[in-house]
Amino acid sequence: MASKVALKAKGKPGKGSKGSEKQSKAAQCLKExxxxxxxxxxxxxxxxFIPLVIIIGMNSEPKPQLFQLLSPV
Incomplete structure (x- = not known):
């Protein structure tokens, strides 16, 4: 039994690869x-994040003072 070896091109793309260059440029742009x-x-x-928590806390019921929101107790 003879086995066939499939060769895959590595490195720079050859002739006729304009579509893959556009895709790779689009992929590069998307990545950036x-x-x-x-x-x-x-x-x-x-x-x-912390200003958002303070704003949400000050708009809740009962309305706390800013000092009450910032104190650890």
């Missing part, structure tokens, strides 16, 4: 955009 947006979301979450 998602990385940028995740970094911004991390910063917004980091600096916005």
């Amino acid at each position: 955009w998602s990385t940028w947006s995740m970094k911004k979301a991390k910063v917004i979450t980091h600096y916005g």
Whole structure:
């Protein structure tokens, strides 16, 4: 029994790969955009969480004073 070996091209794409270049450029753009947006979301979450908790706490019933929200007891 003879077995066939399948060869896969590695490295730079050959001729006629314009479609894959567009796809790879679109994938690269999507990757950069998602990385940028995740970094911004991390910063917004980091600096916005405690003010959000304070605002929600001050709008609840009974209405506490700011000092009561910030004190640990």
